[in-house]
Every structure is written in structure tokens, then in C-alpha cells.
Amino acid sequence: MSKVDKEAIIRAAEEVVREKGARKLTLDAVAAQCGLSKGGLLHHFRTKQALLQAMLESSIACESELAAEYAAKGGDSGGPLASRIHSMFALMEDEETLPRALIAAVAEDPALLEPIKAKEAKIRDELGGKCSDPDLALLLLFATRGLFLGRVLGVMEPGDPIFERLRKRLLELSADLD
Amino acid sequence: MSKVDKEAIIRAAEEVVREKGARKLTLDAVAAQCGLSKGGLLHHFRTKQALLQAMLESSIACESELAAEYAAKGGDSGGPLASRIHSMFALMEDEETLPRALIAAVAEDPALLEPIKAKEAKIRDELGGKCSDPDLALLLLFATRGLFLGRVLGVMEPGDPIFERLRKRLLELSADLD
DNA sequence: CAAAACCAACCAACTAGACGGTATGTTAGC
DNA sequence: GCTAACATACCGTCTAGTTGGTTGGTTTTG
Numbered sequence: 001m002s003k004v005d006k007e008a009i010i011r012a013a014e015e016v017v018r019e020k021g022a023r024k025l026t027l028d029a030v031a032a033q034c035g036l037s038k039g040g041l042l043h044h045f046r047t048k049q050a051l052l053q054a055m056l057e058s059s060i061a062c063e064s065e066l067a068a069e070y071a072a073k074g075g076d077s078g079g080p081l082a083s084r085i086h087s088m089f090a091l092m093e094d095e096e097t098l099p100r101a102l103i104a105a106v107a108e109d110p111a112l113l114e115p116i117k118a119k120e121a122k123i124r125d126e127l128g129g130k131c132s133d134p135d136l137a138l139l140l141l142f143a144t145r146g147l148f149l150g151r152v153l154g155v156m157e158p159g160d161p162i163f164e165r166l167r168k169r170l171l172e173l174s175a176d177l178d
Numbered sequence: 179m180s181k182v183d184k185e186a187i188i189r190a191a192e193e194v195v196r197e198k199g200a201r202k203l204t205l206d207a208v209a210a211q212c213g214l215s216k217g218g219l220l221h222h223f224r225t226k227q228a229l230l231q232a233m234l235e236s237s238i239a240c241e242s243e244l245a246a247e248y249a250a251k252g253g254d255s256g257g258p259l260a261s262r263i264h265s266m267f268a269l270m271e272d273e274e275t276l277p278r279a280l281i282a283a284v285a286e287d288p289a290l291l292e293p294i295k296a297k298e299a300k301i302r303d304e305l306g307g308k309c310s311d312p313d314l315a316l317l318l319l320f321a322t323r324g325l326f327l328g329r330v331l332g333v334m335e336p337g338d339p340i341f342e343r344l345r346k347r348l349l350e351l352s353a354d355l356d
Numbered sequence: 357c358a359a360a361a362c363c364a365a366c367c368a369a370c371t372a373g374a375c376g377g378t379a380t381g382t383t384a385g386c
Numbered sequence: 387g388c389t390a391a392c393a394t395a396c397c398g399t400c401t402a403g404t405t406g407g408t409t410g411g412t413t414t415t416g
Contacts, residue, residue: 004365022285023201026401038403040366048402102331107200107285110332120333124340135343139321142328142344146320149327153280154288155298165313166320182391204375216377218392226376 006044009034010058013051017100022107027051052105052112059098060119066090080126081137081174088144089167092151099152131177140174184222187212188236191229195278200285205229230283230290237276238297244268258304259315259352266322267345270329277330309355318352 012034017025027048031041045051066087070078078086091098105112124138131137147166150156190212194203205226209219223229244265249258256264269276283290302316309315325344328334 021288023287027403028401037367038401039368039405042403043365043367046403103284106281106331109201110199113332116333120328135340135347138340139344139347142324143317143321144324145328146322146324146326148324149331150298150320150323153284153327154291155294162313162316166317169313169317205377206375215393217379217394220377221391224377 004034004036004040004044006054007058009036009041009044009051010055013055013104014095014097014100017104018096022100022104025104025108049109049112052101052108055097055101056105056112056115059101060115063087063091063098064119078171078174079177080123080130081140081177082171084123084141085144085167085170085174088148089163092148092163096152099149103152133177137174137177140170140177144170182212182214182218182222184232185236187214187219187222187229188233191233191282192273192275192278195282196274200278200281203282203286227287227290230279230286233275233279234283234290234293237279238293240275241265241269242297256349256353257355258301258308259318259355260349262301262319263322263345263348263352266326267341270326270341274330277326281330311355315352315355318348318355322348 009030013025013030016029016033020029027038027041030051031038034041045054067083070086070090071080071083102113102116123141127137127141128134143166147156147163151158151163156162187208191203191208194207194211198207205216205219208229209216212219223232245261248256248264248268249261280291280294301319305315305319306312321344325334325341329336329341334340
């Protein structure tokens with residue numbers, strides 16, 4: 001039988017947010033999405049908040065992994081800024097796990113965002129220490145995030161050619177900084 | 179007597195989102211916030227969706243007004259890009275009406291974002307026609323939005339000096355384009 | 357080695373309260 | 387006396403979480 005682990009539940013929750021909106025991320029909906037009873041779901045996550053927290057943590061880990069992967073692959077051709085730009089664009093193309101978790105968390109309880117804040121601070125430190133022009137690096141990072149969140153929130157169409165054009169542009173500009 | 183008009187109700191709704199999160203934007207909470215019974219509230223907005231729509235429209239109008247104001251004041255010292263940058267920063271500093279409405283709308287029903295999409299397209303057309311380097315202009319616009327949404331979602335602290343530094347930087351860069 | 361004890365993983369049924377919306381007033385001003 | 391602007395009471399539904407199981411596999415023990 002199809003084993004149901006925590007990872008699968010998190011995926012199901014993300015699916016619910018994508019399909020029906022963050023407001024309708026209910027335990028019943030998640031349970032139905034992954035073919036589980038509500039009782040079974042609550043066996044894995046004892047409260048809804050625990051589920052949301054797990055969603056956020058999983059997303060953060062996913063983004064970090066992507067960034068690390070790019071940093072390793074690119075060797076010395078790209079610094080930390082390029083890695084971040086790459087990872088955010090990759091997140092946009094593949095899945096939108098982080099954004100969905102983020103929307104759900106903000107809707108439910110803004111206090112859940114603390115871990116994101118912490119990560120934000122880390123990234124900024126990283127860039128500040130290594131770049132010749134930290135403010136400009138941050139500006140490029142925020143531009144990437146602007147695109148990212150525009151896509152996430154649904155204000156921009158997925159196939160828009162602007163994504164590819166701006167990705168190139170951002171990487172060019174970041175190359176002068178790293 | 180404290181008259182309660184639609185504008186006051188929208189403000190109250192924004193207040194609820196700020197204080198308790200988008201998920202707890204309920205008709206009861208809004209009614210309580212503006213000292214009205216639920217029945218009274220529903221007299222002004224027949225459904226919750228109508229209220230959300232009004233929140234979004236009010237916010238969009240507010241942003242447009244700010245941009246127009248800056249465009250008029252700045253005369254020819256700033257083009258459309260500078261106006262937009264100014265207006266988004268102004269929104270961040272003064273109140274966060276748009277963001278709050280946006281979060282609530284996304285949480286409730288992503289389809290409510292259509293008017294925002296339309297406005298987005300308009301702004302992009304505007305920049306594309308008038309700037310020497312449209313892609314770079316968009317990049318700066320997205321950087322502003324990245325800051326804006328970072329603030330809105332609560333991942334960045336309000337008083338962070340980075341806002342002021344990047345605002346200056348963005349305006350400098352935009353001056354070469356407009 | 358087999359019975360007994362245990363345990364994680366699940367489910368169905370339920371509860372208490374929250375929520376959106378309706379139905380039916382009431383009151384103040386034109 | 388008609389209408390806009392409220393209020394009160396209520397309804398059906400939805401929701402997070404609880405309770406009390408069952409089942410199948412593993413571990414312990416006589």
C-alpha cells in the first residue's frame with residue numbers, strides 16, 4: 001500500500017494551497033488530498049500549526065539545498081549572490097513549495113515567519129561580507145525576490161518571457177560583484 | 179456621532195489583518211473593530227468577497243494616487259519609473275493598506291487578484307515604451323517590489339536602514355533610464 | 357518457539373466553537 | 387410613511403481537535 005510519510009503530507013498540503021488557496025488549507029482537505037483520515041493526519045502532526053511549521057522548514061531546506069548545489073556545480077564562476085539567484089529561479093520553475101507554505105503561514109499566523117526572518121538575515125550577512133558592493137548585491141537579490149513573489153502571488157503569468165530575460169540580466173550584473 | 183462609512187470599514191478590515199493575520203479577517207472581527215453589528219456591516223458589503231474586493235480596489239487607487247502625485251511634484255526630474263519607486267516606498271512608510279488587502283485576498287481567493295494583474299501589465303507597458311532600457315527598468319521595479327513584499331510579509335523589520343539606502347540607490351539608477 | 361505485550365499507524369464518530377449569511381426587526385431623518 | 391442604516395437572533399456548515407477504537411507487525415518473555 002502507498003505508505004504515507006510526513007513528506008507526502010507536506011506535499012499534499014502544498015497541493016491544497018495551490019488548488020484552492022491558503023484559506024482553504026484545512027486538515028480535512030489535506031487529509032483527503034493524501035488519502036488519509038483526519039485522525040491519521042493528526043497522528044503525524046498533532047496540530048495544524050505543527051504542519052505549517054513543517055511546511056516552512058521543508059521549504060527553507062529545499063531552497064538551501066538548491067543554492068548549495070549551484071554553488072558546488074558552478075565552482076568559482078559564481079559567488080553566493082549568483083547561487084541565490086539561481087536557486088530562486090529554480091524554485092520558480094520546478095515547484096513553488098516555499099511560496100505556498102509562505103502564503104499559508106502568513107495567512108494563519110505571521111509569527112510562524114520567524115525562521116524565514118532568521119534565514120534572511122543570514123543571507124544578507126553572507127552577501128555583505130563577500131561582495132564589493134553589498135547594497136547593489138542586495139538590490140539584485142530583492143529584484144529576484146520581487147520576480148519570485150510576483151510569480152508566487154499570481155500577479156505574473158508563468159510563461160512570461162521576462163523571466164528568462166531578467167534571469168540573464170541578473171546573472172550578468174551579479175558577475176561583476178561576486 | 180462617529181459615522182461609519184465604507185471607507186471606515188475597509189480601514190477596520192486592514193487593522194484586523196495587521197493585528198491578527200489574514201486568516202482571522204472575519205466579518206465578526208471587522209464588525210467589532212469598527213463598532214458595528216455584523217448585520218450592520220453586511221448592510222454595507224453584502225458578502226465577504228465584496229469587502230475584499232473593495233479593499234483591493236481602494237488600495238490600488240491609493241497607490242495610483244501616490245504615483246501621480248509624485249509624477250506631478252517631481253516635474254520632469256523623474257520619469258514613470260521614479261514615480262513608481264517613490265509611490266511604493268511611500269506606501270511602505272505610511273500605511274500598508276495594499277499589502278494587507280493583498281494578503282487577505284490571496285488567502286481567501288487568488289482569483290481576486292485579477293485587477294492587480296491588469297495594473298501590473300499597464301505599468302509594464304508604460305515603462306517599456308518610455309525607457310531606454312526597458313528590461314533594466316523592470317529589474318529596478320521588481321527590486322522595489324521585492325523590498326515592498328518583504329516588508330509586507332513581515333520578513334523584514336520596519337526600521338531597517340536598508341530601506342533608505344536602497345531607495346536612494348534605486349532612484350539614482352532610475353535617473354539614468356527615465 | 358509460541359504466546360503475550362507492545363506499539364506505530366491508522367480510522368470513524370464525535371464535540372465545541374467559529375464562521376458566513378439570512379430573517380426580522382427597530383429607529384432616525386427626509 | 388418611506389428608506390437607509392443599523393441591531394438581534396438564529397441557522398447550517400465548516401473546522402480544529404478529541405476519543406476510543408482496530409490492525410498488523412515487532413519485541414519480550416515463559
